[in-house]
Amino acid sequence: MLRTLEKEAVVMQEARRLYGLLHRVSKSQNEKWTLEDCLAAAPYTLAINRFKKEQNAVILAHSYTTPDLVYGVADFRGDSYELALQARESAADTIVFAGVWFMAETAKILNPSKKVLIPAGKAGCSLADSITGEQVRALRAKHPGVPALCYINSSADVKAACDACVTSGNVYDIAQKMPGDKLIFVPDMFMAENIAEELKRRGTPKEIISDGGSCCVHDKFRPSEVKQLRLQYPDIRVLAHPECSLEVCRECDYVGSTKGMLNYVAKSDGKIFGLLTEQGLVNRLEAEHPDKQFVWSCGVCSYMKKNSLINTFGALVEPRPEQVVSVDETIAAQAKKSIEKMFELAQ
């Protein structure tokens, strides 16, 4: 009886810790995280944090995963670039990557001796799944001598077929540094338009040859939404991700990566922000900036939301085959050159 009561007290204490972090965070447009939600999560966060220590594992959570992962069990939270750096430097035996497959694959490529697990299994991405390495090689054959960049949201085989990869935080600087006046960029057709516009603005225009698809979350936004926000909230600052269309980005006050948006809000003297991105980033801003107001009609990435406390626990205790990340060695070696080139050019 006493042991049961003691266990209940520990769970309640953990639930209160979570609630302290999450009570301002939206679950949906009309709901915030409640103490009951945190009570349901607490046994899992306690168990995951214990197993993590026992197995010398580290948990990397992308900002687009759910807040119970981001604030309950993650050792590091961030965007693709920040988490790739963490994965490369990690001394842990096991890296648990709460994100989508291409991210976990990147972690394995950068730190191949580690066991890399992804709770969501083979979680895809509409961008990464839009083009293959073979298609990129065919595109390059049509444009001999033209350097090729790929967005980090791509498969290892696509990375292997390109000269360097980029993230939304360094894409413009790296595109500008590439030689020549033409550039192949895959797989984000919207980001390709944004690169062309930004390079023209910087006075270093290039013809961008692109192929691939778009992010199924960011391609939904329209310029009319930005105009509507400005009518409703005259002092609003509107922020968008460069995976949004050029027409949308032109209407915004700031266009940048997940980290860039977090920094913009932190430094801004504005009080109200409109966000054209994934809900997970809104959740981070709500948790970390209680003095500011966020207006959003954000999309939800169903791939990222496949990660949960339950499958994170399962991956740590007894991973299913699809949760264990492996990459063909030849492709990994070639893809690693493309990723390392990004780190070099991003300096």
Ligand code: SF4
């Ligand atoms: S938000 Fe878009 S780019 Fe990011 S993982 Fe989801 S589908 Fe892919």
